[in-house]
Amino acid sequence: MNDFNDLVDAEHTRVVAPDYATAVRILQERFGSDWTVVHSRKVRRPGILGWIGLSDVVVIVRTQKSSNDILTTPIQLDAAIEEKIPVLAGDFSSEETESRTPDLEVSNPEPLVSLSSIHVSEAPAMTSTMDTEEVVGMDAEMTNPVDSLSGSEVFASADQNNDVSFEASVEQGSNTHQQPSTDSVPLSTEVNEQEGFNPPASVKEQGTVNLESFNSLSARLEGSKQRIAEELKAFNSASPFYRAPDPWQTASEATTESNSDVVGIASFSEETVAEKSVFDDPVFLGKVSTILERCGFSANACRDIKNAVSSANVPENLDEAALDNLIENRIGACVMGRIPQAGGISLANTAGKTRFVALVGPTGVGKTTTLAKLAAYFHVVEKKKVGLITLDSYRLGAIEQLRRFADIIGLNFKTVDQAEKVREEIESFSKYDIVFIDTAGRSQKDVDRLKEVRDCLSNVNDLEIHLCLSLGAAPEALMATADAFRIVGYDHVILTKRDESYSKGFLWDLFGVMQKPISYVTCGQEVPEDFDAASREEIRDMILGVE
Ligand SMILES: Nc1nc2c(ncn2[C@@H]2O[C@H](COP(=O)(O)OP(=O)(O)O)[C@@H](O)[C@H]2O)c(=O)[nH]1
Ligand SMILES: [Mg+2]
Incomplete structure (x- = not known):
C-alpha cells in the first residue's frame, strides 16, 4: 500500500x-x-x-x-x-x-x-x-x-x-x-x-435562505461576477501567458446560430434583458441546473451557460413541455456557440498537390487505428491515391501493424526511422493525393520528445497535423495534453474513443484550451467504419447527451 x-x-x-x-x-x-x-x-x-x-x-x-x-x-x-x-x-x-x-x-x-x-x-x-x-x-x-x-x-x-x-x-x-x-x-x-x-x-439570523433572499443574493452575485469577469479579462490580456483566441473562436462566438427556440439565443440582446430578466425564476434555473449537472459541465461552464440562457425573456404561461423545450434549445444554442469549426479533410482545392496529414498524440489514444480508418476511407470511398508513412519505430510491433494493413488494402507504405530521412522519403510520394503519417505516442509531459516530433514533422511541406485526444481520458489530462501539444503545433483535433466516454461537459473547457477545429470523432475499434467527420451539431448533441 x-x-x-x-x-x-x-x-x-x-x-x-x-x-x-x-x-x-x-x-x-x-x-x-x-x-x-x-x-x-x-x-x-x-x-x-x-x-x-x-x-x-x-x-x-x-x-x-x-x-x-x-x-x-x-x-x-x-x-x-x-x-x-x-x-x-x-x-x-x-x-x-x-x-x-x-x-x-x-x-x-x-x-x-x-x-x-x-x-x-x-x-x-x-x-x-x-x-x-x-x-x-x-x-x-x-x-x-x-x-x-x-x-x-x-x-x-x-x-x-x-x-x-x-x-x-x-x-x-x-x-x-x-x-x-x-x-x-x-x-x-x-x-x-x-x-x-x-x-x-x-x-x-437563521443561516437559511428563503426565496426572496436567494433572489437578492443571486442578483448581487451576478453583478459581482460581471465585474470579476472584466477584471479577469484585463488581467489575462496583461499576462505573459495570454494567448489571443484563434479566428475560429471569435468567429463562432460572434455568429451564434439561431434556432427554433421560442426566444432563440440570437435574440439575447441588451434590450431583452432590460425588458425582463428571468434570472430569478427558481423553476427555470432549477431545470437549467439539472441539465447542466447531468452533462457534467464544470462550475465555470455552468455559470456561463446559466447567465446566457437566463438573460432573455421567457413568454408567460408556457406549459411544462414548452418550457423544457425552450430551455433545451437555449442550452443547445449556447453550447453550439462554444464549439469550434468542425469537418473532415477536404481534398477539393488541393490543385494537384500532395496533402500530408500527420496524426500526433499521447500513447494509446488511437492514432494508428484512426489513421488506418482514414486511409481506407480515402482509398476506397474517395478513390484517392493514398500513401502511408510511419515515424513510429519506437513501439514494438507498430510498424508491422500498419504494414499488414497497407498490404491488405494495397497501399504504398514506408517506414522512416531517422528524422533527416523524412524529406527524401516524402519526395517519393509526390504523385499521391494524400499521405498519412503515423507518429509515436508521446507523453504530454515529455517536452523533449514533443520537440522531437515537431522537428521531425518540420521536414514536411503542405502538412496538416491532427492531435488525437481520447474522450475516455480524465478531463485534466485532456486539458494538459491539448496545451502541451501546442509545442508540436497541431492544426486540428480528432476526438477518439467516444464509445468509451461518459458525460462530456468537460469539452466546454477543453475547447477553451485547444482552440482548434475538430476534424473527426471515432467511436470504436473497427476499421474502417468506426469514425465520422465531425459536425458541430453532432458534437453539441454528444455534449448534451442527445444520442
Ligand atoms: N473503444 C475504442 N477503442 C479504440 C478506438 N480507436 C482505437 N482504439 C483502440 O485503442 C487501442 C490503441 O490504439 P492505437 O491505434 O494502437 O493507439 P496509438 O498508440 O495512439 O497508435 C487499440 O486497442 C485500438 O483498437 C475507438 O474509437 N474506440
Ligand atoms: Mg500507434
Missing part, C-alpha cells in the same frame, strides 16, 4: 480552482509541464455559495520528480493529509471576494517571489468562510503561522474595490497570506459589515 504521508512534503501542491481548465492553466503558468496529477475532486463552495450550487475542483499535483515515484494514477486521499498540502490558487476568486471582510488583512504582505509581469502589491485576503468552512484543519494552521507548511504557494486575487486590482505572490515555506482567523466566522456577524454585501436578515 502507498504511504500517503509521503505526500506531505515540498513536492506536492494543491490547486483549488473553479474548473479543471483554470487549474491546468495555473499549474502551467507556475510549473510549465513539470507536474503530475495525483488526485482531483470536486468540492462544494462553503456557505451560501455552496447552497446555490457553486463548486470548485481541488487538484493535487506532484511538482518535482521523486525517488519514491509511485503515485502515477489518481488516488483517494485522507482529507487530513490532503489539507496539509500547500495550496496553489489562481485568479478565480470571483464570488469569494463577495464575502471578504474588511478586517481580513494579511499578516505578512511581503511576497518572496513575484510572478513576472504581474503587479505585486500586497497579498490578498482570503474569505473567512472559505478558510473556516472548506479547509478542514486550516484554523489551527492560521492561528499558528509558525507551524505553517513547507512547499510553495501561489495565489492571485481580484481586489474588486479598485480598478486595477490583481495581485499575486509566491511564498516559500510560509502560510502567512491566510487570514489568522481564530475561529469559525459565521456569515451573519462578518459579512454584514462588508460594503456592498448585506445578506437578508433570514440569512444572518
Whole structure:
C-alpha cells in the first residue's frame, strides 16, 4: 500500500480552482509541464455559495520528480493529509471576494517571489468562510503561522474595490497570506459589515435562505461576477501567458446560430434583458441546473451557460413541455456557440498537390487505428491515391501493424526511422493525393520528445497535423495534453474513443484550451467504419447527451 504521508512534503501542491481548465492553466503558468496529477475532486463552495450550487475542483499535483515515484494514477486521499498540502490558487476568486471582510488583512504582505509581469502589491485576503468552512484543519494552521507548511504557494486575487486590482505572490515555506482567523466566522456577524454585501436578515439570523433572499443574493452575485469577469479579462490580456483566441473562436462566438427556440439565443440582446430578466425564476434555473449537472459541465461552464440562457425573456404561461423545450434549445444554442469549426479533410482545392496529414498524440489514444480508418476511407470511398508513412519505430510491433494493413488494402507504405530521412522519403510520394503519417505516442509531459516530433514533422511541406485526444481520458489530462501539444503545433483535433466516454461537459473547457477545429470523432475499434467527420451539431448533441 502507498504511504500517503509521503505526500506531505515540498513536492506536492494543491490547486483549488473553479474548473479543471483554470487549474491546468495555473499549474502551467507556475510549473510549465513539470507536474503530475495525483488526485482531483470536486468540492462544494462553503456557505451560501455552496447552497446555490457553486463548486470548485481541488487538484493535487506532484511538482518535482521523486525517488519514491509511485503515485502515477489518481488516488483517494485522507482529507487530513490532503489539507496539509500547500495550496496553489489562481485568479478565480470571483464570488469569494463577495464575502471578504474588511478586517481580513494579511499578516505578512511581503511576497518572496513575484510572478513576472504581474503587479505585486500586497497579498490578498482570503474569505473567512472559505478558510473556516472548506479547509478542514486550516484554523489551527492560521492561528499558528509558525507551524505553517513547507512547499510553495501561489495565489492571485481580484481586489474588486479598485480598478486595477490583481495581485499575486509566491511564498516559500510560509502560510502567512491566510487570514489568522481564530475561529469559525459565521456569515451573519462578518459579512454584514462588508460594503456592498448585506445578506437578508433570514440569512444572518437563521443561516437559511428563503426565496426572496436567494433572489437578492443571486442578483448581487451576478453583478459581482460581471465585474470579476472584466477584471479577469484585463488581467489575462496583461499576462505573459495570454494567448489571443484563434479566428475560429471569435468567429463562432460572434455568429451564434439561431434556432427554433421560442426566444432563440440570437435574440439575447441588451434590450431583452432590460425588458425582463428571468434570472430569478427558481423553476427555470432549477431545470437549467439539472441539465447542466447531468452533462457534467464544470462550475465555470455552468455559470456561463446559466447567465446566457437566463438573460432573455421567457413568454408567460408556457406549459411544462414548452418550457423544457425552450430551455433545451437555449442550452443547445449556447453550447453550439462554444464549439469550434468542425469537418473532415477536404481534398477539393488541393490543385494537384500532395496533402500530408500527420496524426500526433499521447500513447494509446488511437492514432494508428484512426489513421488506418482514414486511409481506407480515402482509398476506397474517395478513390484517392493514398500513401502511408510511419515515424513510429519506437513501439514494438507498430510498424508491422500498419504494414499488414497497407498490404491488405494495397497501399504504398514506408517506414522512416531517422528524422533527416523524412524529406527524401516524402519526395517519393509526390504523385499521391494524400499521405498519412503515423507518429509515436508521446507523453504530454515529455517536452523533449514533443520537440522531437515537431522537428521531425518540420521536414514536411503542405502538412496538416491532427492531435488525437481520447474522450475516455480524465478531463485534466485532456486539458494538459491539448496545451502541451501546442509545442508540436497541431492544426486540428480528432476526438477518439467516444464509445468509451461518459458525460462530456468537460469539452466546454477543453475547447477553451485547444482552440482548434475538430476534424473527426471515432467511436470504436473497427476499421474502417468506426469514425465520422465531425459536425458541430453532432458534437453539441454528444455534449448534451442527445444520442
Ligand atoms: N473503444 C475504442 N477503442 C479504440 C478506438 N480507436 C482505437 N482504439 C483502440 O485503442 C487501442 C490503441 O490504439 P492505437 O491505434 O494502437 O493507439 P496509438 O498508440 O495512439 O497508435 C487499440 O486497442 C485500438 O483498437 C475507438 O474509437 N474506440
Ligand atoms: Mg500507434
